[in-house]
Amino acid sequence: MPNENAAVSKRLPDSDGNPQQSHFVATEAFASIFEVLQGKGYTVIGPTIDQHAIVYDQVRSLQDLPQGWTDRQGAGEYRLERRDDNALFGYVVGPHSWKHFLFPPAMTVATADKTASGWTFQTPEDDPPKYAFLGVRACELAAMRVQDRVFMAGPYVDPAYHQRRSGALIIAVNCSQAAPTCFCTSMGTGPQCTSGFDLALTELTDGFVIAAATRDGEEILSELKSRPATVEELRQAAAVTQRAAEQVERRLDTTNIRDVLFANLDHPRWDDVAQRCLSCANCTMVCPTCFCSSVQEVSDLSGQHVERQRQWDSCFNFDFSYMNGGVIRDTTRSRYRQWLTHKLASWIDQFGSSGCVGCGRCIAWCPVGIDLTEEVAAIREPTS
Amino acid sequence: MSERPRLGVFKFASCDGCQLALLDAEDQLLQLAGAVRIAYFLEASSRIEPGPYDIALVEGSITTPADAERIQQIRRDAKFLVTIGACATAGGIQALRNWSDTDEFLRAVYARPEYISTLATSTAIADHVRVDFELRGCPINQQQLIEVLQSLLAGRRPRTPTHSICLDCKRRGTVCVMVAAGTPCLGPVTQAGCGAICPAYDRGCYGCYGPAVQANLASLTTHLIAKGEAREKVVYRLRGFNGYSPEFRAESDRLESIEEREG
Numbered sequence: 350m351p352n353e354n355a356a357v358s359k360r361l362p363d364s365d366g367n368p369q370q371s372h373f374v375a376t377e378a379f380a381s382i383f384e385v386l387q388g389k390g391y392t393v394i395g396p397t398i399d400q401h402a403i404v405y406d407q408v409r410s411l412q413d414l415p416q417g418w419t420d421r422q423g424a425g426e427y428r429l430e431r432r433d434d435n436a437l438f439g440y441v442v443g444p445h446s447w448k449h450f451l452f453p454p455a456m457t458v459a460t461a462d463k464t465a466s467g468w469t470f471q472t473p474e475d476d477p478p479k480y481a482f483l484g485v486r487a488c489e490l491a492a493m494r495v496q497d498r499v500f501m502a503g504p505y506v507d508p509a510y511h512q513r514r515s516g517a518l519i520i521a522v523n524c525s526q527a528a529p530t531c532f533c534t535s536m537g538t539g540p541q542c543t544s545g546f547d548l549a550l551t552e553l554t555d556g557f558v559i560a561a562a563t564r565d566g567e568e569i570l571s572e573l574k575s576r577p578a579t580v581e582e583l584r585q586a587a588a589v590t591q592r593a594a595e596q597v598e599r600r601l602d603t604t605n606i607r608d609v610l611f612a613n614l615d616h617p618r619w620d621d622v623a624q625r626c627l628s629c630a631n632c633t634m635v636c637p638t639c640f641c642s643s644v645q646e647v648s649d650l651s652g653q654h655v656e657r658q659r660q661w662d663s664c665f666n667f668d669f670s671y672m673n674g675g676v677i678r679d680t681t682r683s684r685y686r687q688w689l690t691h692k693l694a695s696w697i698d699q700f701g702s703s704g705c706v707g708c709g710r711c712i713a714w715c716p717v718g719i720d721l722t723e724e725v726a727a728i729r730e731p732t733s
Numbered sequence: 734m735s736e737r738p739r740l741g742v743f744k745f746a747s748c749d750g751c752q753l754a755l756l757d758a759e760d761q762l763l764q765l766a767g768a769v770r771i772a773y774f775l776e777a778s779s780r781i782e783p784g785p786y787d788i789a790l791v792e793g794s795i796t797t798p799a800d801a802e803r804i805q806q807i808r809r810d811a812k813f814l815v816t817i818g819a820c821a822t823a824g825g826i827q828a829l830r831n832w833s834d835t836d837e838f839l840r841a842v843y844a845r846p847e848y849i850s851t852l853a854t855s856t857a858i859a860d861h862v863r864v865d866f867e868l869r870g871c872p873i874n875q876q877q878l879i880e881v882l883q884s885l886l887a888g889r890r891p892r893t894p895t896h897s898i899c900l901d902c903k904r905r906g907t908v909c910v911m912v913a914a915g916t917p918c919l920g921p922v923t924q925a926g927c928g929a930i931c932p933a934y935d936r937g938c939y940g941c942y943g944p945a946v947q948a949n950l951a952s953l954t955t956h957l958i959a960k961g962e963a964r965e966k967v968v969y970r971l972r973g974f975n976g977y978s979p980e981f982r983a984e985s986d987r988l989e990s991i992e993e994r995e996g
Contacts, residue, residue, distance in 0.1 A: 400908035400910075400935070402913045425911075425912060425956075444909065444913070449906065454903070454904040455904060624952065626952070627921040627952055628897070629922075630897060630903070631903065635903065648887075650764045650882075650883055652887065661904050667947055681947060681949060713912065716956065717952055717953065717956045
């Protein structure tokens, strides 16, 4: 289990430190959560269907959720499919992750204007909406904990991330199924949501078992029509998560993984994967923990107005390792190796946990279906 | 006025679309006209000033003996020569002739083929003269053109990304059309610059900006073929606006040679 030292401070357990009693909220009553959240000034972001996939975007009512839909995933493949029931959360994670909202893909972090008396520097207004994230999975909670450490735990706190993260309300959902790409059980991150949320839902046939973990969560729950969950409902909820856990087939052997990878920097498998890797950066973009960005100054034609712009970048980009007159990772082999060894090994030295949460996005969204669990397994094979 | 750098815009075999990108830069055109002296730009003005030019923007590919001569003079007249667009940088769509018999085209199309003076090939400007900077795209991105001019005026290196289209799709939240819909897409091997337009409209990338740096074409084409696209269609896919760029050309030739070997 990755350490969890960087929880957001407002997220306190209730006064006894115990989880609140679980409640049952029927689906019709759950529909009012959108009004409740909107009434409290939240912009609700949740799963919705767009571009042949279940993405995260603004959702305004139950109708916006992918009711009755599921996803079929494999290496380099994702397809939407109809379910034979009306489940609201009957799928796993898709192409988007919450980092899109917490760590925006592009933003202007500073501006400068040339005036008669010299340059004046300004920090642009950053007034993000107050987000409520609906449908956050256990692996995604783990990913937020990882990014919390990256952006907020050190001496240099990222103001944009901090502002969005500390204002966000997290409504988690326990997975009811797993995709062939999922391996949260190997990374100790799921499928059960254990911490890092305000409310956690488990979907049953006709409603939700809901537990609040913070005062904000309690308050929202109190505004929904609910009753204490019965023993039978709690049993069913536990069975839902148990079923998801049992469906996880993929494994990543993390035993001693840091040392194994560092001891195999010249393994022939790196050449092998470089033959297949497109170095297109998709894996890093869909990864919910990858945090690289680049910053550049952009001026207008007059040279009087300059903006410092930050945008997502990737270790798979040739130019990303350009420093002092040259590119230091100038082959796909070296870039893939950098990504994998950082994610699974040097991340541990740097941040005290693995950078991988087992969500499987990098496997599903690699255009040619490269599977890091397979690569690690191959690297564990002794070379002849 | 004489201190302003003198700009020349020159056209070879092309559709004019890249020059239009400059004229279309409405918001910035006046500012640009204040920053440089437009000395030669037939599409914009019939006033022609002789060289030398500080900056020459060259559109189009070399397809005739006369043009092969003319580019030499432009090179001699230009301090800094920038090619703009896929034609100037990779030979353009008209480079499809390079895989065909040009004489056969002449006989089929023209009543009097002997009046036509043409080369057997359409080739990039860099195949004829030294090029200082190549701006990719079919057509070029107006913002990138402004960036190139701006960087030249400021005396710094132009910032035009060399990474794949995929990165831009992800930044704008576009779902991968290849993974989610099985749509063949050249995005993973194509250089960014357009803003990843086509996948946002549910189409695969056509490769308008040419190969991304160190593009792994063999991996992508192997995958497309494994997913059911005929090898011949993959060859067509690569032979588009940038088909004669060295990377796309080598891969389409490789696939074709497999085709021929296997009959």
